Amino acid sequence: MENILITGISGQDGIFLTSEILKNNPTHNIYGITRQKNKEIFFHKLNTISNDR
Secondary structure, eight states: OEEEEEEETTTTHHHHHHHHHHOOOOOOOEEOOOOOHHHHHHHHHHHHHTTTT
């Protein structure tokens, strides 16, 4: 299990990178840094991507 830090995790590239890492390595811990205050938007975007399978 690895720890991964993604800067700008709530942006377009951060969302894509997070979803790819979770798809290929579900045991990795992902931590992110963002300027966005509304975390609900981030989790909605991530959930939307993960439900597209």
